[in-house]
Amino acid sequence: MSICLAVDIGGTKMAAALVDCTSQRIIDRHQIVTPKSQQPEIFSAALASLLTPFIASADFVAIASTGIINNGILTALNPANLGGLNRFELVDDVQRITNLPTYAMNDAQAAAWYEFISLTPNNNTHNMLFITISTGIGGGLVLNQQLQTGARGISGHIGHTVVNANGPVCGCGRQGCIEKLASGTAIGELGSALFKHPYNGHQVYQLALDGNKDAISIIHSSAAAVAELIANLTISLDLDAVVIGGSVGLAPHYCKYIQQYLNEKPELYRPRIISAQAGGDAGLLGAAHWFARQESHT
Numbered sequence: 260m261s262i263c264l265a266v267d268i269g270g271t272k273m274a275a276a277l278v279d280c281t282s283q284r285i286i287d288r289h290q291i292v293t294p295k296s297q298q299p300e301i302f303s304a305a306l307a308s309l310l311t312p313f314i315a316s317a318d319f320v321a322i323a324s325t326g327i328i329n330n331g332i333l334t335a336l337n338p339a340n341l342g343g344l345n346r347f348e349l350v351d352d353v354q355r356i357t358n359l360p361t362y363a364m365n366d367a368q369a370a371a372w373y374e375f376i377s378l379t380p381n382n383n384t385h386n387m388l389f390i391t392i393s394t395g396i397g398g399g400l401v402l403n404q405q406l407q408t409g410a411r412g413i414s415g416h417i418g419h420t421v422v423n424a425n426g427p428v429c430g431c432g433r434q435g436c437i438e439k440l441a442s443g444t445a446i447g448e449l450g451s452a453l454f455k456h457p458y459n460g461h462q463v464y465q466l467a468l469d470g471n472k473d474a475i476s477i478i479h480s481s482a483a484a485v486a487e488l489i490a491n492l493t494i495s496l497d498l499d500a501v502v503i504g505g506s507v508g509l510a511p512h513y514c515k516y517i518q519q520y521l522n523e524k525p526e527l528y529r530p531r532i533i534s535a536q537a538g539g540d541a542g543l544l545g546a547a548h549w550f551a552r553q554e555s556h557t
């Protein structure tokens with residue numbers, strides 16, 4: 260029986276869990292708040308305190324992390340998101356802490372893989388896109404039933420596809436990325452500008468649920484932009500299914516709105532839309548499952 264020490268590194272929290280690779284069950288789990296300081300030494304010390312209690316029970320480490328993972332090094336399309344952690348040698352650092360074989364992938368890619376393997380067995384899904392609409396917008400692609408991580412770790416970073424070439428400048432350097440127009444952060448910014456009051460995305464969404472027409476139209480324009488993205492990627496990649504996750508993606512009515520906008524398009528642009536099922540541990544479980552396959556070949 261192989262035991263994986265799975266690690267999920269996000270902007271607000273970091274979780275570690277022992278995962279039984281045979282049953283795909285979490286045996287033990289702990290999480291801490293991601294250090295506010297983005298100094299590499301402080302981040303590394305936090306990782307060590309999180310991982311140390313689990314090391315003796317684990318055979319290998321599988322990390323799902325925010326950002327781009329290229330040859331074990333953490334970077335970001337928007338370097339401001341990582342601050343002092345840009346170009347952090349994540350795999351080397353965790354290997355030094357644990358002395359275990361260590362692998363790393365992007366967190367949305369890991370979640371995409373777990374959503375894919377959680378689809379009904381013997382399904383006919385070959386090409387699946389996972390979209391998480393939350394603080395930002397991320398994703399993961401499964402093509403021919405294989406997760407695409409990309410030679411440079413970039414595959415699935417759909418938040419930085421352009422939906423309005425005249426839109427606001429994004430941290431990645433382009434103008435009008437969907438993340439800048441439809442994410443939870445964008446919903447908060449649009450609401451704050453419209454209502455002349457500082458709101459976050461959650462508060463604007465609540466105003467919409469309470470019936471405020473302006474807030475409802477902000478949520479609708481987000482869902483419409485996501486529907487356009489889904490249609491574009493469906494016709495490019497022949498998607499069978501799109502799984503929607505994230506705090507905005509799973510908020511009341513959001514998936515239904517996406518479906519409504521897709522229903523206005525010809526049938527070829529309309530894949531099956533599914534709400535994410537795996538919940539908050541999809542990154543941990545997806546990374547454990549994906550890298551258990553590699554570990555079994557070594």
Ligand SMILES: [Zn+2]
Nearest residue numbers: 419429431436
């Ligand atoms: Zn961008």
